Structures are given as C-alpha cells and as structure tokens.
Amino acid sequence: MIFLEKHHRDIVFYKAxxxxxxxxxxxxxxxxxxxxEPLFSMAIYYFIFGVVFQRGTEDFVPFLLVGLVVWQWFAQCVSHCSVAISQDHALISQVNFPKLVLPSVNVLMDTFKFSIIFCILLIALWSMGYPPTMAYIYLPVILGLQLLLNYSCGLVASSLIPFVPDLSNLIPHLLRLGMYGSGILYAVSSLPENIQSVLAYNPMVWIIQSYRDVLMYNQAPDASSLAIYAGSVFCLYALARLLISRLNPVFARALMQR
Known part of the structure; x- marks a missing residue:
C-alpha cells in the first residue's frame, strides 16, 4: 500500500x-x-493434534502458535480481498474510482488485526522461554515480505473473481490445502525429500519456517534463499499490479453481465 499515490493512501486509511x-x-x-477468534482457532488445533493425537513435540505449542498466526494473516488477506471488488458494485460503477483501493482496504484491516495478535504471540513466546535475540533484526524483513505476498495474492484473487466467479468457491479449498501444505502442524524438514521439493513451491513454507527460525531458534534466514524469495515476491507484486491496472476499466462491465 505504500506504493499507492498519496490521495489513494488517504482513501484506503480512512475507509479501513x-x-x-x-x-x-x-x-x-x-x-x-x-x-x-484466532485464540479459539489455536486452541482447537492444539487440542486435536497436541492432546487427542499427541503428535506434538516438546516445543509443539510455540511451533503451532507461530505457524497458525502467520498463516491466518495470509489466509484472511486473500479471502477478504477475493470478494473486495465483486461485492462493491456502487464504487465499481464509478469509472474513475481506482479499484486497487478496495483490496488495499481489506489488507490494511487484516494487517491491523494481525499486529495485535502478533504482539500477543511475542509476549507468549517470551513467557515460554523464547526471549528476543539478535535474530530479531530480520523480523521486519520477513514481515515486509509476507505483507507484500499477502497483498499480491489478494490483488490477483480480487482481479480474477469478477470475470471467473467460480473462483470464489474454489479459494477456501485452496487455502485449506495450502494450510496443510505449509508445515503449520509438522516440520517440513522431517518429510521425504520428494515431498519437500513439492512443498517448496508453496511460498508460505519459507515464510513460516523463517519466523520460527528467528522467534524460536535464534537463527537468521539463509541469505541466498532470502534474496530469491524477495525477488520472487516483488515479481509477483509487479504482475498483480499490472493485472489489476489492465482490468480496471472493465470491472464494472463484467459485474453488470453477471
């Protein structure tokens, strides 16, 4: 959202x-x-996998908390952005209204909520014996990259659904599949190499592991992996912006034909 023009940023902040x-x-x-709401979600997953099935390790609670908090930020941004344009017919019908504002509002709202939960997560980790370390200097970079990833995926979803409305039914299933394939409930490194190579295409796997490395294991992200991931996210953002700008003039017509 920092890439928006100033008057568009003002609209986004005020509407959010x-x-x-x-x-x-x-x-x-x-x-x-x-x-x-997110605390209930964490408690349910912990009860099922940590108590009932006893699949957890000694550090399963912080391991699970970090994964769930980070994933929920991503999932909520994509889910809410996906319907941002298709549900606001009044604003979309105004030709001069920048459609980019609508998904930006949803990302800002979800990011604000995430910031509250993330602060609670940090306090919980500190109380469990995972104090701040020098590795925290990488935390703003990881947070920034995930914000850009959330925003980019949200823009793509919001751009396509007015033209392919069936995607709105598919996205919840894709997010559920992505959740179980992101290493939230298990360590990806413990899986066979052929499965790890497949999960490597899921961008949230690297993000979640990077958070755990910094917050739990006092480890910095690998520099080469960080550079590759950052380049990929910026390319995705550029493509998402190009897509929504090209489709901007025809959103209203697409929604009127539905």
Whole structure:
C-alpha cells in the first residue's frame, strides 16, 4: 500500500478505519473478537493434534502458535480481498474510482488485526522461554515480505473473481490445502525429500519456517534463499499490479453481465 499515490493512501486509511469501527460496533465484545477468534482457532488445533493425537513435540505449542498466526494473516488477506471488488458494485460503477483501493482496504484491516495478535504471540513466546535475540533484526524483513505476498495474492484473487466467479468457491479449498501444505502442524524438514521439493513451491513454507527460525531458534534466514524469495515476491507484486491496472476499466462491465 505504500506504493499507492498519496490521495489513494488517504482513501484506503480512512475507509479501513471506518470499516474497523463499524465491525467492532456490531458485537457486544467489540474489538475483543479480533483476539478471541484466532485464540479459539489455536486452541482447537492444539487440542486435536497436541492432546487427542499427541503428535506434538516438546516445543509443539510455540511451533503451532507461530505457524497458525502467520498463516491466518495470509489466509484472511486473500479471502477478504477475493470478494473486495465483486461485492462493491456502487464504487465499481464509478469509472474513475481506482479499484486497487478496495483490496488495499481489506489488507490494511487484516494487517491491523494481525499486529495485535502478533504482539500477543511475542509476549507468549517470551513467557515460554523464547526471549528476543539478535535474530530479531530480520523480523521486519520477513514481515515486509509476507505483507507484500499477502497483498499480491489478494490483488490477483480480487482481479480474477469478477470475470471467473467460480473462483470464489474454489479459494477456501485452496487455502485449506495450502494450510496443510505449509508445515503449520509438522516440520517440513522431517518429510521425504520428494515431498519437500513439492512443498517448496508453496511460498508460505519459507515464510513460516523463517519466523520460527528467528522467534524460536535464534537463527537468521539463509541469505541466498532470502534474496530469491524477495525477488520472487516483488515479481509477483509487479504482475498483480499490472493485472489489476489492465482490468480496471472493465470491472464494472463484467459485474453488470453477471
């Protein structure tokens, strides 16, 4: 979103703030649901895999927490962005309105919620015996790359669904498949090499492992892998921006024909 023009950034921040206030006002617990909901999700997965099936290791709780928090940020950005353009017919019908603003609003909202959960995660890790280390200097880089990845994937989804509405039904299944293929509940390094080579195409595998290396194991990401990943994410972002800018004039017509 920092790549938007200034007046577009102002629109994004104002609309995101209004949406957050509106969302919080609809329930009795207000903004507390932004914390309670992901905590419930983490508790359910821990109960199933850590207690019932006893598949966890000694560090399974922090291992699971890091993976789930990071994945939920990605999944929510993509899921919410996917319907951002197709659901806002009033704004889309205005030819001069930049459609890029709509998915940007959703990414900003989800990022704000994630920032709260991530702070709680850090406190939880510190209390479990994983204090801050010098490896934390890589944390802003990893966070920035994931934000750009979330944004890029959200832009692609929001651009395609007005023309291929069936994708809106497919995305939840793809996200579920991506979740189980991201190493959230298991260590990817423990799998056979042929499976690891397949999962390497999932960008969230590297992201999640990088968070764990920094937050739990006091390890810096591999420099060559970091450079390759950063280059790939920036290329994806450039393609996503090109796609939405090319389709910008015809979104309204596509939605009217549905």
């Amino acid at each position: 703030l209004c949406n957050l206030r509106s969302e919080a006002s609809k329930t009795y617990l207000s903004f507390l649901w932004w914390v309670i």
